[in-house]
Amino acid sequence: MNTLDIDDTDLEPRSVVDEVVEQMRMLISERGLTIGDQLPTEKELCETFGASRNTVREAMRILKAYGIVKVRQKVGATIVDNRMSSALGMFSFNVMEISRETFSDIQGFRCLLEVSSVEEIFDRITDEDLADLRLINATMLETEGVEAAAEQDFLFHTRLVRILRNKAILDVYGLMKPVILRIIQNGKTRHTFENETYYEHEAVIDAIVARDRIAYQYRMKTHLETGYAHFRETGPFADDPT
């Protein structure tokens, strides 16, 4: 099989709606519009782009879904920045779990960020970082419920990535939060967090303290793969009577 399952989705002919979205993006950029500014009315956009109102409206729906604009009747479209909440919102589609593909992709990404970056982490880590990690891990035990524990678990890994002192990486990690949270929660119970996750985190911290690169990479990789094992057992569509 020569089929690459990655780029088979890239060859779609762009629809008029997509074109309009692109033109709106350029319009925002060219006019230097920023948060609080108004976009032209639908009618004006129709004339500017030579598209029908339906098309313009569908394009505007995309911007709204992205959290780029807020539209009110009579007032029109105002530029906002609710992208973060929109990003979180799209994962509130609880009905559908994360696909296996997405899951393994994200885990691979995390592996790169948290395991392969061992040199940078060891270079930059401070006592304060270590203290924070211990504290966050201890706090996880005191939380109540699976969700709170997962939140704290995510915070642990975020704090670890923060050691890289790289805002771009940290932002991307934050973007992936909804997905990672689901991955973390998948197939776990309070018991899992208290008897497995906690000690795996401690083992990782210990490896850092001992400046043991091999141990760190092994333990972190194992830790991440443990989550994957849970995922495979319960599957992405296990119906959970909550």
Add this chain to the structure above:
Amino acid sequence: MNTLDIDDTDLEPRSVVDEVVEQMRMLISERGLTIGDQLPTEKELCETFGASRNTVREAMRILKAYGIVKVRQKVGATIVDNRMSSALGMFSFNVMEISRETFSDIQGFRCLLEVSSVEEIFDRITDEDLADLRLINATMLETEGVEAAAEQDFLFHTRLVRILRNKAILDVYGLMKPVILRIIQNGKTRHTFENETYYEHEAVIDAIVARDRIAYQYRMKTHLETGYAHFRETGPFADDPT
């Protein structure tokens, strides 16, 4: 006015489109639809929800923007999971200026993606990948102008990252394209591309062919830092002491 005070907060009356989105969500949940399954046709959805086709289409646009469904003519709407791509895609609307820190952060990120991932790249690379890389690099010489060469340069690195077969990482790399292009282009001339970049790329490919991990990491790291050096010499923040 009888309705006053209280909620200046976010208590917006939900539009019919929002209702339809919610109903679609429930429909997916109730029928247990999962990735690969088909949604009803627009016509059926209109009848089911008692809404007009425009309304259903706008709702569908939201799902598409969320990366929940993929729609093709004649075929209809298929459930997918491109939410990560969508979440990242919404940040292509960034109008914010690029700071010096961002540049170095991005370079650090690229270093992690392209240098530290050496094991995964060596594991997965195929002859087709190598042929593509050679072709892209050769094509760079035949382009005209600095911008076209930079585009091809970026394509080379994208193709390299694609070897990881990780959609999340590829999406992130695509997200950084505007910034990376600026980094690549900065302070370079046609001469630079033809006499430095080209040979650096070839050296990287040769290292892969020889399965020489050390050489690969050294050459790639040097290559990335060379670009950054150009940036620091002539870039907008050249004399900025940190």
Add this chain to the structure above:
DNA sequence: AAACCTTAATTGTCCTACAAATGTGAGTCA
């Protein structure tokens, strides 16, 4: 069986019309 053609179903875009919301300004009154 394979290649080609026809058909029908579905989405993509455009159009018009009206409803709903709301800022604007003229007009009124204290």
Add this chain to the structure above:
DNA sequence: TGACTCACATTTGTAGGACAATTAAGGTTT
């Protein structure tokens, strides 16, 4: 003057119809 009322105009929200573009499916021919 100042504040209040209210009709009006503008803009977005929804509905419904028409046709184009695409393509899966079935039928026909070689």
